[in-house]
Each structure stands twice: as structure tokens, then as C-alpha cells.
Amino acid sequence: AQSVTQPDIHITVSEGASLELRCNYSYGATPYLFWYVQSPGQGLQLLLKYFSGDTLVQGIKGFEAEFKRSQSSFNLRKPSVHWSDAAEYFCAVGVLSGSARQLTFGSGTQLTVLP
């Protein structure tokens, strides 16, 4: 069965510092990979996704992620964090189940940004 691991439960960075959030997946086929962000009390917003092609994917809000098949990883990065980036971040792998593609999520990484 597929699974997603986000090894860091909580990360704290200073505003303006760089950020990397780790994600490792386990899936037998070619993965479809996603990063979502969730602000407090809100639903999930898609940051970026990888289906095929270029392994470096650009997303919204200045985020990017790199797919590394050899490491089964899809780490999220941002060169300079803003206070508004404080939120919870979820990595997910899209798997085919029956006639629908559903998402299997990691447990999330909570990001705190210090002024």
C-alpha cells in the first residue's frame, strides 16, 4: 500500500530564512505528488503538483519542489520565508483506486515563522 512520510512534525524558521520541508513516499507505480497548505481553521490549498516531466516543479507563493525518484522524495522549498507562510503543510501521493484518483496524505509539518 502507498504511504507518505513527513519526518518533521514541527519546523521553526526566522522570517527571510530558507525553508525545506521533507516528504518521502512509498508507491509501486509512477507517483503523482502534491503539496498542500492549510492555514488555521481553513481547508487545503494546492501549492504545487508533479505528474511527469521536469522534476523541479514551481508552485504558488514562491514555493518549489523537487521529485527525486531514486530517493522517493518530494521536498518542498522556499528561498525566503514570509511570516504569512506560517501554516501546516501536507505532502500527498495520488493513487488510482477504482475509477478515481484519491490522495494519501502525510501527517503534516507545522511551520512557525519567527519575526
Add this chain to the structure above:
Amino acid sequence: DVKVTQSSRYLVKRTGEKVFLECVQDMDHENMFWYRQDPGLGLRLIYFSYDVKMKEKGDIPEGYSVSREKKERFSLILESASTNQTSMYLCASSVTRTGNTIYFGEGSWLTVV
């Protein structure tokens, strides 16, 4: 923009009550999903539907049922609510297409007392 609307943001129900969580999407998506979100566990799939009147169990279907009578509406039903069903519930939808994105609603906070 795709809009997934969950009718109730905050609910408080008593143990044993029947609870309905409603979700509507406005983009003619074939697929709809119900997830449950708990701290430290991420999001876990309860049920999903790929067509009207069609449904499939997700990872944690016990204690829940669903209904999809119309394409745009997907309901989650707790037949007899229990305190361990206190959680955040997220509805989502997508089209059946390679590269499709799954869009989420804002969530429904359910407290069972």
C-alpha cells in the same frame, strides 16, 4: 474558480445523534471525497464517490455512510455519533483526468459530546 462548499463549519452534536455533513461542488466534477483530519494523523479518507449513486470505502469507513443522489452533492452520515468522531471533516472533489487536481472545501468542525 472551483468552489467546494461545506454547509456547516461548526457543529456540536450529542452522542447517539444522527449527523449529516453536506458538501456541494459547482464544477461538475465526477469524483467527490470525504476526509477526516486529526492532529498527528494527517488526512484519512473515509469514503469517495466516482459517480452518482456510486461509492467506495476509503481507509476508515467504519461508523460512517455516504449518499450521492446528485452529481454536485455528497453527504457524509454518522448514523449514531460517538465522541471518537469528534474531528475536522473535509470534503473534496476532482475530475477523472490525468493530472487532475483535488479541490478541498473549508472543512466542518464536528464536536460530539
